[in-house]
Amino acid sequence: MTLIQAVFILFAILTLGAGLFTVLSRHLFHAVLYLILSLVGVAGLFVLLEAEFLAGVQVLIYIGAISILIIFAVMLTRGMARNPGPPLNNQSLAAAVIAGLFFVLLAPVIAGFPWPQVTQGVPADAIEALGRSLVDPNQFALPFELASVMILAALIGAIFIAREKR
Amino acid sequence: MLQGYGMVGLYLLLSFALLGVVLLLWWFLRPKKPNPLKLETYECGVQTVGDAWIQFRAQYYIFALIFVLFDVEAVFLFPWAVAYNQLGLYAVIEMALFLLLLLGGLLYAWRKGALEWV
Amino acid sequence: MAQIYDFIYNLLPYLGAWLRGLLQSWGLPEDAIFLIIGLIKAFLLANFGLIGFAILTYVERKIIARFQDRLGPNMAGPYGILQPVADGIKLLTKEDTMPAGADRWVYNLAPLIIATCALAPLIVIPFGPGAVGTDLNIGVLYALAVGAGALVGVLMAGWGSNNKYALLGAFRAVAQLISYEIPAVLSVVVVVMVAGTMSTVGIVLAQDVPYLFVLPLAALVFLISGVAEVGRTPFDLLEAESEIVAGFHIEYSGMKFALVFLGEFIHALVVSALFAVLFLGGWRGPWLPPYLWTLIKMSIGIFMFFWLRATLPRIRIDQMLNLNWKFLTPLMILNLIGVALVDKGLRAAGATGGLWAAGMFAFNMAMLIGALAIPGYLGHRARMAAMASASGEEPEALEAVGAH
Numbered sequence: 187m188t189l190i191q192a193v194f195i196l197f198a199i200l201t202l203g204a205g206l207f208t209v210l211s212r213h214l215f216h217a218v219l220y221l222i223l224s225l226v227g228v229a230g231l232f233v234l235l236e237a238e239f240l241a242g243v244q245v246l247i248y249i250g251a252i253s254i255l256i257i258f259a260v261m262l263t264r265g266m267a268r269n270p271g272p273p274l275n276n277q278s279l280a281a282a283v284i285a286g287l288f289f290v291l292l293a294p295v296i297a298g299f300p301w302p303q304v305t306q307g308v309p310a311d312a313i314e315a316l317g318r319s320l321v322d323p324n325q326f327a328l329p330f331e332l333a334s335v336m337i338l339a340a341l342i343g344a345i346f347i348a349r350e351k352r
Numbered sequence: 353m354l355q356g357y358g359m360v361g362l363y364l365l366l367s368f369a370l371l372g373v374v375l376l377l378w379w380f381l382r383p384k385k386p387n388p389l390k391l392e393t394y395e396c397g398v399q400t401v402g403d404a405w406i407q408f409r410a411q412y413y414i415f416a417l418i419f420v421l422f423d424v425e426a427v428f429l430f431p432w433a434v435a436y437n438q439l440g441l442y443a444v445i446e447m448a449l450f451l452l453l454l455l456g457g458l459l460y461a462w463r464k465g466a467l468e469w470v
Numbered sequence: 471m472a473q474i475y476d477f478i479y480n481l482l483p484y485l486g487a488w489l490r491g492l493l494q495s496w497g498l499p500e501d502a503i504f505l506i507i508g509l510i511k512a513f514l515l516a517n518f519g520l521i522g523f524a525i526l527t528y529v530e531r532k533i534i535a536r537f538q539d540r541l542g543p544n545m546a547g548p549y550g551i552l553q554p555v556a557d558g559i560k561l562l563t564k565e566d567t568m569p570a571g572a573d574r575w576v577y578n579l580a581p582l583i584i585a586t587c588a589l590a591p592l593i594v595i596p597f598g599p600g601a602v603g604t605d606l607n608i609g610v611l612y613a614l615a616v617g618a619g620a621l622v623g624v625l626m627a628g629w630g631s632n633n634k635y636a637l638l639g640a641f642r643a644v645a646q647l648i649s650y651e652i653p654a655v656l657s658v659v660v661v662v663m664v665a666g667t668m669s670t671v672g673i674v675l676a677q678d679v680p681y682l683f684v685l686p687l688a689a690l691v692f693l694i695s696g697v698a699e700v701g702r703t704p705f706d707l708l709e710a711e712s713e714i715v716a717g718f719h720i721e722y723s724g725m726k727f728a729l730v731f732l733g734e735f736i737h738a739l740v741v742s743a744l745f746a747v748l749f750l751g752g753w754r755g756p757w758l759p760p761y762l763w764t765l766i767k768m769s770i771g772i773f774m775f776f777w778l779r780a781t782l783p784r785i786r787i788d789q790m791l792n793l794n795w796k797f798l799t800p801l802m803i804l805n806l807i808g809v810a811l812v813d814k815g816l817r818a819a820g821a822t823g824g825l826w827a828a829g830m831f832a833f834n835m836a837m838l839i840g841a842l843a844i845p846g847y848l849g850h851r852a853r854m855a856a857m858a859s860a861s862g863e864e865p866e867a868l869e870a871v872g873a874h
Contacts, residue, residue: 190354215573215576215629216576219576219622219626222622233354233357234354236353236354238353238357238606238607238608239430239431239607239608239611241608242608242611242612242615243427243611243615245615245616245618245619246423246427246611246614246615246618247420247423247424247427249615249618249619249622250423250615250618250619250621250648250651251416251419251420251423251424251618251648252420253622254416254419254621254622254625254644254648255413255416255417255420257622257625258412258413258416258641258644259413261629261637261641262410262412262413308353313430313431313434313435313607313608313668314431314434314435314438315435316431316435317430317431317432317433317434317435317436317439318435318438318439320428320431320432320435321432321435321439321442321443321446321447323442327446330428330446330450331446331449331450331453333428333450334425334449334450334451334453334454335453337421337424337425337453337454337457338453338454338456338457340421341417341418341421341454341457341458341460341461342457342460344414344417344418344421345414345417345418345460345461345464345466348410348413348414348417348466353607355504355604356604356605356606357604357606358504358508359508359511359512359593359603359604360593360604360606360612362505362508362509362512363508363511363512363515363516363590363593363603363604364586364590366509366512366513366516367512367516367519367585367586367589367590368582368586370513370516370517370520371582371585371586371729372582374725374729375582375725375726375729377562377725378561378562378566378724378725379566381562381563382562382563382564382565382566382724382725383563383565384565384566385565388570390565390567391567391568391569391570392569392570393569393570393571393632393633393721412641412644412645415645415648415649415791415795416644416645416648418795419648419649419651419652422652422799423651423652423655426652426655426656426659429656429659429806430611430659430662430668432663433659433660433662433663434662434666434667434668436663436664436666436810437666440814441814444807444810444811444814447807447810448807448810448811451803451806451807452803452807454803455800455803455804458795458799458800458803459800461795462795462796467791467792467795467796468788469787469788469791469792
């Protein structure tokens with residue numbers, strides 16, 4: 187086992203373990219913190235894939251912005267910490283069995299799938315190439331502008347919904 | 353490239369450990385004289401009333417929402433900015449369109465009073 | 471003589487090469503050499519931050535004292551330079567108090583996270599050619615992103631303390647930090663655009679003319695939002711003593727309090743280091759060795775922080791938010807578009823070097839003056855209208871004032 191594989195397993199355990207705790211935590215605020223830890227693990231996986239820009243974006247957007255939004259949302263819910271209730275209900279056993287069966291069904295498919303192999307490494311100017319293709323009319327210029335429209339729509343929707351009724 | 357990030361990881365772990373050692377040193381040196389009065393919530397000597405989990409204004413949430421959207425926009429700008437020197441005028445115009453749309457969104461928020469702290 | 475000068479000039483690369491040669495002569499494998507050199511670098515950088523913190527606490531008190539016509543710390547050692555040591559010993563012998571009902575793990579981990587996230591960007595700050603912790607392709611993005619990690623620490627501290635004021639302070643702090651991240655990121659994007667790279671070393675190498683003179687508006691906005699992100703005066707409403715006692719770190723004592731404080735000072739150090747790298751040309755400068763230039767340029771930013779603290783009063787939260795969302799953010803978006811267009815125009819006209827820099831400078835200054843004049847005019851108009859309505863004038867007269 188190489189060092190990179192060991193680090194990969196470490197990050198995978200971090201991501202999955204923290205994700206599990208996110209679901210099982212009785213406390214809403216703790217669940218958010220575990221979610222952040224899980225996102226850190228994902229950023230680490232991006233780094234291992236040499237997708238450094240995505241890793242930076244992961245930290246900046248998901249940890250620096252979206253998790254803050256989630257924490258604010260948690261703080262705005264009054265009394266959620268007082269009476270959290272059990273995280274599992276009486277269907278947990280059935281859900282576990284079905285999830286396990288689904289995994290048994292899916293695992294051979296995933297293992298047997300002919301995943302495309304990348305032979306050459308990530309080019310040194312990957313970020314530049316991304317920037318070029320974002321504005322290239324033959325590539326992603328339209329989705330790029332649509333992203334702006336989508337952000338605009340999200341902004342208007344957010345203001346419309348979150349505004350206090352007067 | 354991974355070596356560079358190995359260095360980053362090493363540095364983060366080491367700084368965390370170094371600060372942890374400082375806390376450990378403090379644990380050895382500090383006096384331990386527990387007293388229930390010391391555990392009370394500090395409010396300048398006034399008795400605490402109620403819970404710390406108070407209701408916050410929804411305004412904070414709106415600002416966080418606007419921030420998330422502008423952060424996403426800024427992230428799109430980074431690869432464009434790196435490639436900027438090799439791109440022509442059309443790229444600048446596309447980016448200007450992208451930004452002006454968002455500026456329009458900001459103006460909308462402004463007009464709707466979402467940016468007011470009331 | 472020339473040799474001595476050369477040695478002092480290239481001190482850091484020489485030391486690195488000597489260490490590498492020494493380890494190689496011991497016959498260590500390449501991985502072990504990387505690990506040892508990495509650990510030494512990391513240790514030196516972390517200690518640069520910690521010692522910088524100790525020095526800054528002293529320098530700040532001394533400078534603020536001078537501004538206020540006082541002496542400042544002067545008892546511990548000559549000129550009081552041992553004050554940070556005395557403070558450190560005092561904090562190390564303070565009792566640990568954890569308020570009842572505090573969330574144990576969250577409360578205790580928060581200062582560590584805040585301090586580590588504050589230290590993290592130091593690794594991409596270049597101190598000279600070949601003297602940088604590590605030169606990442608996404609250098610400035612990394613620095614901005616890990617800085618955002620401190621937000622989580624602040625919220626953890628506020629929530630874990632089980633104190634209304636701590637939670638309120640944390641909310642204020644986060645609202646301010648996230649707001650001012652937008653103009654900061656946009657001004658960094660302007661620099662990245664002109665330099666054509668996100669690597670800190672690349673940005674320094676691209677600055678034949680320091681970007682302060684090419685992009686003065688971006689520099690100004692970066693400095694303002696930097697002050698706001700550090701949470702220093704005039705943006706220190708997140709620890710307004712008279713309103714919310716001390717902010718999110720109210721329940722911390724002893725060394726945990728010191729770590730939160732360390733986070734604030736290191737953040738100031740990092741912002742001024744980034745300012746030096748992005749706008750002042752980093753290590754580049756005549757005669758003096760590169761690392762000295764880096765330190766000198768960093769101290770310029772630091773001094774600005776202290777100067778502002780001694781000069782300006784605190785602003786209110788609505789003023790803080792208005793300044794950001796209604797002024798800095800739209801201004802930086804327009805500035806980004808304008809700089810891109812003017813740059814393309816100047817390049818198309820064949821302007822390079824000094825001429826190009828002069829053109830960019832002229833455009834930015836014109837935009838700055840325009841940006842200051844328009845709100846000034848609108849504010850004046852609003853004040854006149856308010857005065858008119860306060861003195862109970864006729865609606866017609868009010869409209870006449872408003873029309874002007």
